[in-house]
Every structure is written in structure tokens, then in C-alpha cells.
Amino acid sequence: MTLDEYLSSPGAFTVTQLRIRMAALGYRIKSNAQLRQWRHAYGNRAPSPENCVGLELATDGAISRKDQRPHDWWLLWPELDGAAIERAKSSDDTQPPVGDAAGEGE
Template structure:
């Protein structure tokens, strides 16, 4: 899931999430509407036990940064990627 969905499902406020990851609430808001820096994406994924994943935090380029994840998330790849698979 992405950060916004995580916040909603866990009833966590942006400022609480920000405090957990030692960033500002404004930065969390930017992440929700954009993408998370790769190093922070790894930190968040690990801290939340995979509830929020790197591909969902960097939808526009995750397969370029972490190509080893492509087989795990083929439904999140762009349609022109050779490993793309439609979600069932």
C-alpha cells in the first residue's frame, strides 16, 4: 500500500508519521503527492514491515532503482516493461 492508504488504515496523522521518520509533516505531504527518496523508501518499508512498499512509494521509477523487485511486483511495472503482468 502507499503512504496515504497506510495513514488512513492505521488512523495515523501525517505529523505522527513525520515524527517516526524524523522529517517534517510538510515533507510527508509532499511524499504523498510525489515520491519518496530511495533511501527513505527503504527505511519506511523496513520500519513498517513491508506494509508500505518501495514500488508504491516510487511508482514512476522503482524498477530502475531496484530491478531485483520486478519479479515480486510485475503488476506495478509499466506496460512496456518486459516483465509487466496485468493484475489478476
């Protein structure tokens, strides 16, 4: 859910309530205008990675980091891409250690 979808949904926080909630969680938002700019992507503005986490926490997950940063979320939070983690775990491209435990071969 995007910020705009969230703020337009019944029972959602208002912009002011969301800003206050984020501040209570330690995420400082300059003003309501900043949230409105993110809401409408004014001037291609998007929340910083840190504020994406704040939005996710403040809305109890209703707004996800993935939804706020659809073009780069996997670079910022690779742990959210479970498939990538499984691919890395199952990769057979690991290299054996160089040398041996006795220090021979150096």
C-alpha cells in the same frame, strides 16, 4: 499501499508518529509537511529512493517501495523484480572467455 492509503487506514501511524519512527531508523525527515507533500504528491513530489526504503521499514512493509515509485522502481531496485533476475540467470547470451589459460592467442 500508497502513503495516503496507509495514513488513512485504521491503526496506522499518524504523520508525526511515522516521522519519528523513520528518524529512529536513521531516515531524517525535515518536517511533517514533507510527509504530507509526499502523501498528496504535491508538486509531483515523491520520496527519494532512500526515503522509500525508510517508509517501507517504518511501516513494516505496509507501504512498499514499488508503490511509492511506480514509474521507476525496477530501475532503482532491480532485485525486487524476481522475474528479471530469473531472466538474467537463464540468459544464454553469455560469451566464452577470450584466449586460453596458458595465455596463448594474445
